Amino acid sequence: GNSVTQMEGPVTLSEEAFLTINCTYTATGYPSLFWYVQYPGEGLQLLLKATKADDKGSNKGFEATYRKETTSFHLEKGSVQVSDSAVYFCALIPLTGGGNKLTFGTGTQLKVEL
Amino acid sequence: NAGVTQTPKFQVLKTGQSMTLQCAQDMNHNSMYWYRQDPGMGLRLIYYSASEGTTDKGEVPNGYNVSRLNKREFSLRLESAAPSQTSVYFCASSAIERSSYNEQFFGPGTRLTVL
Numbered sequence: 074g075n076s077v078t079q080m081e082g083p084v085t086l087s088e089e090a091f092l093t094i095n096c097t098y099t100a101t102g103y104p105s106l107f108w109y110v111q112y113p114g115e116g117l118q119l120l121l122k123a124t125k126a127d128d129k130g131s132n133k134g135f136e137a138t139y140r141k142e143t144t145s146f147h148l149e150k151g152s153v154q155v156s157d158s159a160v161y162f163c164a165l166i167p168l169t170g171g172g173n174k175l176t177f178g179t180g181t182q183l184k185v186e187l
Numbered sequence: 188n189a190g191v192t193q194t195p196k197f198q199v200l201k202t203g204q205s206m207t208l209q210c211a212q213d214m215n216h217n218s219m220y221w222y223r224q225d226p227g228m229g230l231r232l233i234y235y236s237a238s239e240g241t242t243d244k245g246e247v248p249n250g251y252n253v254s255r256l257n258k259r260e261f262s263l264r265l266e267s268a269a270p271s272q273t274s275v276y277f278c279a280s281s282a283i284e285r286s287s288y289n290e291q292f293f294g295p296g297t298r299l300t301v302l
Contacts (some may be wrong), residue, residue, distance in 0.1 A: 077229075109293075116191070116277055116293035117230070162229060174220070174245065175291060177229035 079178035094148040096163035104165040106146040111160045191294035208263040210278030219261035223274040
């Protein structure tokens with residue numbers, strides 16, 4: 074079956090530090106990959122996505138590259154801000170047989186301190 | 188344009204009570220979804236509706252029923268609540284069902300506690 078594995082949190086960083094949140098997946102074929110962000114007390118918002126190998130998704134200074142050879146989609150940001158504190162979810166939709174149903178990782182909480 | 192709205196925001200039930208969680212979207216989306224979010228488990232799909240008039244089970248459907256009332260509204264019903272159903276419930280919608288390219292838009296969630 075399909076699955077997503079994320080690094081466990083919480084991750085605590087100082088403002089302007091470099092961020093990496095690891096995500097690896099298991100799926101048949103080449104799924105579409107997503108990062109969603111959940112700010113405190115809110116629903117999930119799409120942060121970025123990539124739909125084929127070697128695609129790079131980017132938004133708000135965050136980036137993730139679809140790596141077929143390592144089945145990974147790691148989230149990076151060069152300089153985090155306090156406002157980036159949130160829970161980040163990696164997710165996939167399989168290319169076939171999955172409709173539009175997302176499979177989520179368990180989420181990684183990020184705390185950014187001054 | 189409110190996006191996806193959910194009611195109520197908070198609810199406390201006693202074991203055995205029933206309730207319906209309401210969800211509506213104003214984006215003219217075909218597909219709608221119900222997820223539950225539990226600590227350390229991410230979001231898990233309960234039920235989804237690919238289009239008006241159709242519903243299908245997701246990963247964790249036991250103890251729940253759904254109704255796709257019309258294109259805008261998708262409700263989730265707990266007939267006899269159990270403490271294991273204490274969770275945060277999210278509704279989502281997307282434009283097209285059989286496409287891996289379509290973003291899902293999420294509501295703000297309903298925090299349910301079953302005593």
